[in-house]
Amino acid sequence: xxxxxxFLAGILWMSPLAAGxxxxxxxxxxxxxxxxxxIFAGTVRQVAATSFAGVPKSAQTIVVRVDSVLKKPTAVxxxxxxxxxxxxxxxxxxxxxxxxxxxxxxxxxxxxxxxKELGHEIGPSGATSGAxxxxxxxxxxxxxxxxxxxxxxxxxxxxxxxxxxxxDVHQWTIPKSVAAxxxxxxHSANWHEAVLQIQSILKGxxxxxxxxxxxxxxxxxxxxxNAPKFExxxxxxxxxxxxxxxxxxxxxLGGYTxxxxxxxxxxxxxxxxDEARVRSxxxx
Amino acid sequence: MRARAGHWTCVLPLTVFxxxxxxxxxxxxxxxxxxxxxxxxHAKVVDLIPTSLSGETNQDSxxxxxxxxxxxxxxxxxxxxxxxxxxxxxxxxxxxxxxxxTWVLNAITPVQRMTCDITHAMSTGENHPRGDLHAGTLACxxxxxxxxxxxxxxxxxxxxxxxxxxxxxxxxxxxxxxxSHIDHIYVGLNDLGQSSGRTATVDVSxxxxxxxxxxxxxxxxxxxxxxxxVRPAVAPDNTVYAVFFGWRKFxxxxxxxxxxxxxxxxxxxxxxxxQALKDPSDKLPGRLVVKGVSIPWxxxxxxxxxxxxxxxxxxxxxxxxxxxYVGWADRGRKGDIYTLHVRxxxxxxxxxxxxxxxxTTISNATNIALAVANNGVAGFLYQQLxxxxxxxxxxxxRDGFATIEDTILASVPADTPVEQFLPYxxxxxxxxxxxxxxxxxxxxxxxxxxxxxxxxxxxxxTADFNTKTLRDGSGNPVAISIDPFYFSxxxxx
Numbered sequence: 079x080x081x082x083x084x085f086l087a088g089i090l091w092m093s094p095l096a097a098g099x100x101x102x103x104x105x106x107x108x109x110x111x112x113x114x115x116x117i118f119a120g121t122v123r124q125v126a127a128t129s130f131a132g133v134p135k136s137a138q139t140i141v142v143r144v145d146s147v148l149k150k151p152t153a154v155x156x157x158x159x160x161x162x163x164x165x166x167x168x169x170x171x172x173x174x175x176x177x178x179x180x181x182x183x184x185x186x187x188x189x190x191x192x193x194k195e196l197g198h199e200i201g202p203s204g205a206t207s208g209a210x211x212x213x214x215x216x217x218x219x220x221x222x223x224x225x226x227x228x229x230x231x232x233x234x235x236x237x238x239x240x241x242x243x244x245x246d247v248h249q250w251t252i253p254k255s256v257a258a259x260x261x262x263x264x265h266s267a268n269w270h271e272a273v274l275q276i277q278s279i280l281k282g283x284x285x286x287x288x289x290x291x292x293x294x295x296x297x298x299x300x301x302x303x304n305a306p307k308f309e310x311x312x313x314x315x316x317x318x319x320x321x322x323x324x325x326x327x328x329x330x331l332g333g334y335t336x337x338x339x340x341x342x343x344x345x346x347x348x349x350x351x352d353e354a355r356v357r358s359x360x361x362x
Numbered sequence: 363m364r365a366r367a368g369h370w371t372c373v374l375p376l377t378v379f380x381x382x383x384x385x386x387x388x389x390x391x392x393x394x395x396x397x398x399x400x401x402x403x404h405a406k407v408v409d410l411i412p413t414s415l416s417g418e419t420n421q422d423s424x425x426x427x428x429x430x431x432x433x434x435x436x437x438x439x440x441x442x443x444x445x446x447x448x449x450x451x452x453x454x455x456x457x458x459x460x461x462x463x464t465w466v467l468n469a470i471t472p473v474q475r476m477t478c479d480i481t482h483a484m485s486t487g488e489n490h491p492r493g494d495l496h497a498g499t500l501a502c503x504x505x506x507x508x509x510x511x512x513x514x515x516x517x518x519x520x521x522x523x524x525x526x527x528x529x530x531x532x533x534x535x536x537x538x539x540x541x542s543h544i545d546h547i548y549v550g551l552n553d554l555g556q557s558s559g560r561t562a563t564v565d566v567s568x569x570x571x572x573x574x575x576x577x578x579x580x581x582x583x584x585x586x587x588x589x590x591x592v593r594p595a596v597a598p599d600n601t602v603y604a605v606f607f608g609w610r611k612f613x614x615x616x617x618x619x620x621x622x623x624x625x626x627x628x629x630x631x632x633x634x635x636x637q638a639l640k641d642p643s644d645k646l647p648g649r650l651v652v653k654g655v656s657i658p659w660x661x662x663x664x665x666x667x668x669x670x671x672x673x674x675x676x677x678x679x680x681x682x683x684x685x686x687y688v689g690w691a692d693r694g695r696k697g698d699i700y701t702l703h704v705r706x707x708x709x710x711x712x713x714x715x716x717x718x719x720x721x722t723t724i725s726n727a728t729n730i731a732l733a734v735a736n737n738g739v740a741g742f743l744y745q746q747l748x749x750x751x752x753x754x755x756x757x758x759x760r761d762g763f764a765t766i767e768d769t770i771l772a773s774v775p776a777d778t779p780v781e782q783f784l785p786y787x788x789x790x791x792x793x794x795x796x797x798x799x800x801x802x803x804x805x806x807x808x809x810x811x812x813x814x815x816x817x818x819x820x821x822x823x824t825a826d827f828n829t830k831t832l833r834d835g836s837g838n839p840v841a842i843s844i845d846p847f848y849f850s851x852x853x854x855x
Contacts, residue, residue, distance in 0.1 A: 115447035132466035134517050151447050153418035155835020184447035185519055187414045188466030261554040261587050263532040265506055300442050301478040301502030303783035323504045
């Protein structure tokens, strides 16, 4: 995701806010920033129009010339001077020549880009603002804040957060008693189990024998491609849920029946370098 | 017309020649080898990735295509293409309103980010000029969820309306046709929740998707389930066929399977749906086209970087529903990884050709897709691993493949790019007859090299054919990946 150092400069200056109101405004902008996949400053060229074939024209669609791109996914081609179709919430707010920063989500991608407005700030491009220095500093904080919020939500929802090392990986042998439930599909998970030697528990009650079973899909099918896959000796922070996916909530570990856990979303496993950050977030 | 052997030892020299000819002739022209005997003169191949996504490097595999019957300028294609801007956004489809020359990506499916199976069809019962798109999509999260959904305007920003939802099914395959201004929708799927193990199923809607009824079409004992692919075919006279793999044994890497065809003569509207065709051996519904074939099952790179296990297709003559073709793959010959076969019935599925039709036994190939044009010409799309390349063929025949015309759409390196996930190219591609054209979609390595596309090719995304380099919107090089390609080939007269 490309972003511009000018982003916050723009939003700081565009908001006609008293100094006392700024923290609140920054929170709102942070939410808008997070929700928006594409943010750009631009000048309205035509209302009730579209910029390329394939986009349905309506009273809500306007064509905006891009003055500066503030945030966009890498794959999207969007640069200064491009015309973008924006489906706006309130067409009355715009006329030819209106300058604004648009917070938007992607809509239609063809020979050009069409987006749906999530919010906007009227005013010329923030790139010219004198607040740039402050903005650059605050922008980094904002990015970190958003990333931390995601992680905080993730660890808050977890049953366990542990630091550990994988000591063994093996294919899960489906118990005969439940085998009839398991059918063959190209989306089959090919469940494997990682035996986790726990080094420290960051969240969750104490574990007997300091070992856990983490069940994970070894399949390379499209359904499971983003799920973390584990190898022997792999170390890190594991954000774990009780297994409600494989169809069997327990596992066998050293002759004992124990709860099985999963770690299925990208980011549910983190490298050791994130340990201090996770510990800090857990204290909040 | 000149008949050509289907096996690769004969095809490869032709492929090389065709590629050389294609390189010389460039876009839009057919090389001499293709021209012999009224070869298609104006084949069209278009990379679907739009200009504004020139920087993408996704593995956009497993393509599908729907064509608006009343206005074939309007088409919808799909692939494993994620929402380009947001993991929380809807999975997109590709939309063309100019007969496939240009495409846009529109995020309107009900699935978040990316589907893990999607097929669709556009029928005209409700007279929506840019709809009705009927889709079957799988969302794969903690469980697999099927949405059967509809869009009345594929260009709008409205997310498709989900009409039916259920879990624990596999490979929805949608066909639809309008009858008396009402869309009849047939969704072949593998219903893994069937406790009987008779999992081959067709979901039928006779009211435009407002309601669906499920029919198990397997009448015999299985090893616990049928194979994933269940494919329906609908004729305008209300005849509906479906084909499936009746799995009788399975050891985890090999299925012993029957290829079974069922038929319904009244659009599956009656109480005994899909029971019109009985096998003489046991008098049970479902004609056994072949019995006990060995079908390798591998959810790992096996045919090149592709997995194998369940390629299957069926097509009915739109003007003579007695004629129906079935194609599948199995481990047919020693040394082959995966061998395609096509058989034909000319008596409504009662009897079938005893052996493969001429020129249809294809070694080391997958992604079979069959279609029959209005004039009875049969089309046969497949992708073959030959000489370290994935070669995409569309074969046509006026006479049940006794004589054929073979058009090579693409021949690309098979070892690059490295797979990001499976399927590498897709568990299926698609072919459909539209007037005097065979239209379809396939996936391939997207290197901008004209030698790879003997019929010529058009890229929407930024591509430098001189340096064979993809570029993003700022001119930076972009890594090659798998893209979906649309094609149109004129039907033999």
